[in-house]
Amino acid sequence: MKVHAFLATLLLASPLLARPWTEAASGRKIEAEYVSADAQSVTLSVKGGKTFKIELARLSAEDKAFVRQKLSAVRATPAAKATRIEDRFEDIQIKAAGDISVSGEAHPALGSVDDAVRAFMAEKGIGAVTFALSKDGKLLHDRAFGWADADLKTPLQPGVKMRVASMTKPVxxxxxxxxxxxxxxxxxxxxxxxxxxxxxxxxxxxxxxxxxxxxxxxxxxxxxxxxxxxxxxxxxxxxxxxxxxxxxxxxxxxxxxxxxxxxxxxxxxxxxxxxxxxxxxxxxxxxxxxGQKFMDYLHATVCKEAKTLSFSLSSTDARDRQSGETWYCYAPEYPRKTVPLPFRTEARDGAGILACTAADYCRFLESYSVIGNARRPGGRYRGAFSGSHPGVSAICSQREDGINYAIICNRREGSKSEWNEELRKAVDAALAKVAADMK
The missing domain is CATH 1.20.58 (Methane Monooxygenase Hydroxylase; Chain G, domain 1)
Incomplete structure (x- = not known):
């Protein structure tokens, strides 16, 4: 149902702390309580607890000003960051980078890069990360950091699949x-x-x-x-x-x-x-x-060419995920086994539903550029991409020196994606010092 129709049919008494909201185009009004907002929309609650979202562009100037005031108040509150709906991690305790488990095949020159990844995990409270690096068609580094469970008991192993969010798009x-x-x-x-x-x-x-x-x-x-x-x-x-x-x-x-x-x-x-x-x-x-399902066509073409057997569709609910896919750290999945997101991950397939191993994403980068072009033998490519989804921060890179890497984390900061560039900066700085030793 469209917003204007929804407003027209809601004839409900005012809940506590409600205020009138006006649809600019029609003048229709509704009494509802402010719940939350972002730069594009506001979420409201009516009597009985039903919530719905309205685009700010549809509302009156007075309503927009009210929302701006609310957003300004949130930004000015130091505790606001800790009370975001999407991500709550009070129970994750990583005392030091050295406490983070690490396993898998390692290139001897990449110790400092691994250290940068572990330091980032400790700073942000990230429970699981996979990291793979390849050069000129050869996988040189395939590492798993952290744990395979929300209790932080079982060390994570290489070969685990993780959702890559918008890194689905190059595929x-x-x-x-x-x-x-x-x-x-x-x-x-x-x-x-x-x-x-x-x-x-x-x-x-x-x-x-x-x-x-x-x-x-x-x-x-x-x-x-x-x-x-x-x-x-x-x-x-x-x-x-x-x-x-x-x-x-x-x-x-x-x-x-x-x-x-x-x-x-x-x-x-x-x-x-x-x-x-x-x-x-x-x-x-x-x-x-x-004439084929997306994954069937993908495996018959791109995956066959790149030899990426792990590519699969992720599921919103942890109980429906394929074997080998890890956990994601965000409320309400953490530390629960189900994922009652306010939207259906599967319904946004091309926007960010693929899951795979970090090693297989590197194999994809060896065969295709980040804009989806088949790579020419011996060609040099430069590009980067990132992904952000509830419970996922992911980055990848293709470098002119032939190095490709993919890093996937099972957490992000609230609804933001700033961690992607922070992680990229830390990894690239460490890699710059040792890239010449990569053979």
């Missing part, structure tokens, strides 16, 4: 480009037509600019959606309500169809704006054009 790019190479798809093909989106009722009256969004626009994050303007609606809580399904029953198709109801924020191709939605569409295109 999706590579899969799309195999369809280009096979002549089954062209960069200029219109996504709306390839996916036959006109068959869905949500397409009736949709933004006419949809008819201009090409496959290349989706690859380049130029499709027309800007999460800094309209929010990242791939995890919008309105989706289950619109399709009358439980959160755990959401599918990528639900997300795709929901996007048809959203207006584009700019003309396709006009500019760059990082977009998870575009990569969910790209996986639908892979399945539509190939």
């Amino acid at each position: 999706v790019m590579a899969a799309i480009k195999t369809l280009f190479d096979a002549g089954k798809l062209k960069p200029e093909d219109i996504a709306f037509k390839v996916l036959d989106l006109g068959q869905y009722k949500e397409s009736k009256g949709c933004d006419e600019r949809w008819q201009k969004v090409t496959v290349q626009h989706l690859l380049d994050h130029k499709g027309g959606w800007d999460r800094d303007v309209s929010g990242d609606f791939t995890s919008d809580r309105e989706i289950p309500e619109m399709f009358r399904v439980k959160t755990e029953d959401q599918t990528p198709e639900h997300v795709m169809r929901y996007g048809l109801t959203k207006r584009l924020d700019f003309d396709p191709g006009e500019r760059y704006a990082y977009c998870n939605y575009g990569y969910i569409l790209l996986v639908r295109i892979i399945e539509k054009v190939s």
